[in-house]
Amino acid sequence: MSMIRLENVNKNxxxxxxxxxxxLEVEEGEKLVIIGPSGSGKSTTVRCMNFLETPxxxxxxxxxxxxxxxxxxRVVRNSTSMVFQxxxxxxxxxxxxxLTLAPMKLHHKSKKEAEELAYHYLEIVGLKDKANVYPxxxxxxxxxxxAIARALCSQSKIILFDExxxxxxxxxxxxxxxxxxxxxxxxxxxxxxxxxMGFARQVADRVIFMEDGQIIESGTPEHFFTNPESxxxxxxxxxxxx
Amino acid sequence: xxxxxxxxxxxxxWIYRGTFLLGLGNTLKTAVFALLIALILxxxxxxxxxxxxxxxxxxxxxxxxxxxxxxxxxxxxxLYYALAFSGHSPGIIVTGCLALGIYTGAYMAEVIRxxxxxxxxxxxxxxxxxxxxxxxxxxxxxxxxxxxxILPPMTNVIVNMIKNTSCLYxxxxxDLLSLTYSFxxxxxxxxxxAPAYIVCGVIFFIICFPLSSFASxxxxxLKKRExxxxxxxxxxxx
Numbered sequence: 001m002s003m004i005r006l007e008n009v010n011k012n013x014x015x016x017x018x019x020x021x022x023x024l025e026v027e028e029g030e031k032l033v034i035i036g037p038s039g040s041g042k043s044t045t046v047r048c049m050n051f052l053e054t055p056x057x058x059x060x061x062x063x064x065x066x067x068x069x070x071x072x073x074r075v076v077r078n079s080t081s082m083v084f085q086x087x088x089x090x091x092x093x094x095x096x097x098x099l100t101l102a103p104m105k106l107h108h109k110s111k112k113e114a115e116e117l118a119y120h121y122l123e124i125v126g127l128k129d130k131a132n133v134y135p136x137x138x139x140x141x142x143x144x145x146x147a148i149a150r151a152l153c154s155q156s157k158i159i160l161f162d163e164x165x166x167x168x169x170x171x172x173x174x175x176x177x178x179x180x181x182x183x184x185x186x187x188x189x190x191x192x193x194x195x196x197m198g199f200a201r202q203v204a205d206r207v208i209f210m211e212d213g214q215i216i217e218s219g220t221p222e223h224f225f226t227n228p229e230s231x232x233x234x235x236x237x238x239x240x241x242x
Numbered sequence: 243x244x245x246x247x248x249x250x251x252x253x254x255x256w257i258y259r260g261t262f263l264l265g266l267g268n269t270l271k272t273a274v275f276a277l278l279i280a281l282i283l284x285x286x287x288x289x290x291x292x293x294x295x296x297x298x299x300x301x302x303x304x305x306x307x308x309x310x311x312x313x314x315x316x317x318x319x320x321l322y323y324a325l326a327f328s329g330h331s332p333g334i335i336v337t338g339c340l341a342l343g344i345y346t347g348a349y350m351a352e353v354i355r356x357x358x359x360x361x362x363x364x365x366x367x368x369x370x371x372x373x374x375x376x377x378x379x380x381x382x383x384x385x386x387x388x389x390x391x392i393l394p395p396m397t398n399v400i401v402n403m404i405k406n407t408s409c410l411y412x413x414x415x416x417d418l419l420s421l422t423y424s425f426x427x428x429x430x431x432x433x434x435x436a437p438a439y440i441v442c443g444v445i446f447f448i449i450c451f452p453l454s455s456f457a458s459x460x461x462x463x464l465k466k467r468e469x470x471x472x473x474x475x476x477x478x479x480x
Contacts (some may be wrong), residue, residue, distance in 0.1 A: 030436060031360070050370075051368060052367055075375020076371065076372075077374075078373070079370065081372070082367075084371075088364035088368035090368070106372065106373050106378070114348055154373070160371075
C-alpha cells in the first residue's frame with residue numbers, strides 16, 4: 001500500500017486553477033523530488049498532503065486513510081511533518097522547547113523523554129550546543145536544521161519539504177542539504193519540493209516535473225538528467241543546470 | 243459663592259465626601275463587571291474575526307461596526323428602555339454593565355483581532371503541520387506571541403471604559419459623574435460647581451493615570467526582557 005496517494009486532486013484559488021487532476025502515489029520509504037517552474041503547483045501539491053491546502057476536489061490518502069477536514073488534525077499529527085521555506089520556528093521559545101512542544105503536548109511524552117529525543121535529533125543535525133538559545137539568534141541554515149530536527153521529533157513516517165533551501169543564502173544551503181541526505185538513508189518517506197538538482201540526483205528514488213498544475217513527466221533521476229522525454233523538461237533543466 | 247477659591251464650596255464638598263465615594267464605588271463596580279463582559283465578548287468576536295469561516299467573520303464584523311458607529315449613549319438608552327418595556331427591569335447598574343460591556347467588547351474584539359493577525363501565517367501553518375488543533379495553536383503558539391501586541395491597546399480600551407461609566411448619567415445612574423452632577427445641582431448641596439467637578443476629575447485621573455502608565459511601563463519592560471533574552475543567547479553563542 002502506498003504511503004501517500006493523491007486521486008484526481010484539483011485546487012482552485014478563485015479563478016486560478018492551480019492543480020489539475022493530479023494523481024500521484026508515494027511508496028513507504030520513497031524519496032520523491034518535485035521540480036518545476038514557480039507557479040506550477042509544486043508547493044500546493046505537498047501542502048495538500050497535510051491539508052494546509054484543502055483540495056477543491058479529489059481525494060488524499062495518507063497511510064491508507066482518507067484525509068478529510070474532520071480527521072486532518074489527528075492524521076497529520078500521527079503521520080506527517082513539514083519543513084517550510086521560511087523555517088517557521090516558534091520565536092518565543094528556545095530551540096529545545098521548539099523541539100519538545102509537540103512531543104509533550106501531542107504525543108504524550110514526558111519532559112525527560114521529549115528532551116532526550118530532542119538532543120538525539122539535535123545531534124543528528126549537528127546543533128546540540130544550540131539547545132538553549134532562541135531561534136532568531138541563529139543563521140538561516142542553522143534555523144532550517146533546527147526545523148528539520150523539530151520535524152523529526154514527531155517521529156512521523158512522512159516528512160514534507162517545501163523548498164527548504166530557497167530562503168537560504170548560498171553558503172548555508174549545503175549544510176541543510178547534508179542533513180537531508182543523511183536523513184534519506186532512513187526509512188522515512190520524503191517528499192521534497194526543490195530547485196537543488198544535485199540533491200535530486202543524489203537522493204531521489206523518483207523525480208516528477210510539474211507545470212501548470214499537472215505532472216508532465218515522472219521518472220528516475222537518471223532518466224531525468226540524461227534523457228528526459230518532454231521538450232519542456234529539457235528546456236527547464238538546461239536553464240537550471242549550469 | 244460658587245467661586246473656585248471659595249472655602250465654603252470646598253468645605254461643602256468635604257462634608258458631602260460620602261457622595262463622591264459612593265459614586266466612585268459605583269463607577270468601579272460597573273467598570274469591573276463591564277470589563278468581564280467586554281473581555282468575554284472581545285475574545286469571542288476577536289477569534290471569530292480571525293477564523294476562516296466567512297459567516298463567523300461577517301457576524302463579528304457586523305457587531306463591531308454597529309457598535310463602533312453608534313453613540314454609546316444611544317446604546318445605553320436603547321438597552322435601558324428595551325429592557326424596561328419588555329417587562330424586565332434589571333436596574334441601572336446592571337443595564338450600565340451590560341451596555342458598557344457590549345460597547346467596549348467591540349473595541350476589545352478589534353484589539354484581539356489585530357493581535358492575532360500580527361502573528362505571521364507561517365506560525366499557524368507550522369502548528370497545524372505538527373498536528374495542533376485550534377485550541378493548541380492559540381494557546382501555545384499564537385497567544386504568547388500576540389499578547390505584547392494586545393495588552394497596551396487593551397489597557398487604553400479599559401481606561402476609556404472607566405471614563406465611559408459617566409454615560410450612565412443618561413439613564414439616571416449613580417456613577418461618579420452622575421452623583422457629582424446631582425450634587426452641584428441639588429437643592430441643599432448645590433452651588434460648588436468648579437470644586438466639585440475638579441474633585442470628580444481628580445478621582446478619575448487617580449484611577450486612570452496609573453493604569454495607563456502601568457501599561458506603557460509593562461510594554462517597555464516586555465520589550466527590554468525580550469532584548470535581554472536575545473542578547474543572552476547571542477552571548478552564549480559567541
